[in-house]
Amino acid sequence: MIERIEVLLKGWGQERISPRLEVSMPSPLGRVDDDAPSAGPGPRCLSGVECWVAMSRSAQAVDRxxxxxxxxxxxxxxxxxxxxxxxxxSPCLRVDEQARSLGIAVRTxxxxxxxxxxxxxxxxxxxxxxxxxxxxATPGALAAAARRKEAEREGRRVRRxxxxxxxxxxxxxAAAAGVTVRRDEKPNADHLHTKCAHLATTPE
Structure with a gap:
């Protein structure tokens, strides 16, 4: 037995039998009653495709x-x-009961x-x-990726x-303080403070 696969299979099974995948949804056919027809919508279970979509990504992968x-x-x-x-x-049967239902021995x-x-x-x-x-490749994912790229471009533009x-x-x-800044220097408060202090202490 592989423990991580056992965990994934258990999760898949729980989602397969989960009540949330058996929700009632309005049916366009309504309820058919020979004695008293009704125009109201009738319940239906989710189709196989709808159940699959409602599963988590890991359960979808296991199901596939x-x-x-x-x-x-x-x-x-x-x-x-x-x-x-x-x-x-649900409820889960004992191993011997599962084996019996499958018509095989417990060892098998x-x-x-x-x-x-x-x-x-x-x-x-x-x-x-x-x-x-x-x-x-879905439209939503492609749109989200485009938004991320646009946000990255905007961030770079703002930083520039x-x-x-x-x-x-x-x-x-620097000009106001009479300090000359070389092209390769990045002027900032510390830089200007150092330059100005140097000028203040330099004898004329």
Missing amino acids: VLNDLAESGSRGRVLYQLAVARYCQ YRSRVNELHAEVASALPVVAESLARADA VAGRVEKAAGKRQ
Whole structure:
């Protein structure tokens, strides 16, 4: 068993059975009642796509890995069924009860858990990177990136202007004090104070 994968799978299972993914939403079909038809909206569960969108990013990545695993062949479907039996039950069944529901021995059950963890650990980094790239390509993400770049450009512009203002102010102070500032010197309060003190102590 891989502990970090166990934590991720448990989180995925909890989100799969979370009541917040089974919220009631108005249905455009309304409630159909042969005896007393009603025009009011009827409840419906979230669709598979809506449930997936409502999941956290980590749960989405795990869900994608497990679905890919289920579509990979009979062995993958067996491991997917194990994941559902182990992580998507409320209340959670004991290991022997889970094994019995799957029709396998406890020893086989534990071996398959290890195999499931290994498969998820192998595929998860690639899937997570793919989801991250997809997120980065959404209009919202692109707009946010554009705003960050614009803020960085504005910050650089403000710093350049502030630097020029500071330099000009330093030159004016130096001129007022009768101090000559070389081009390679950056005038500031300490610099001017030192120059003026030097002039004050220099005999005429």
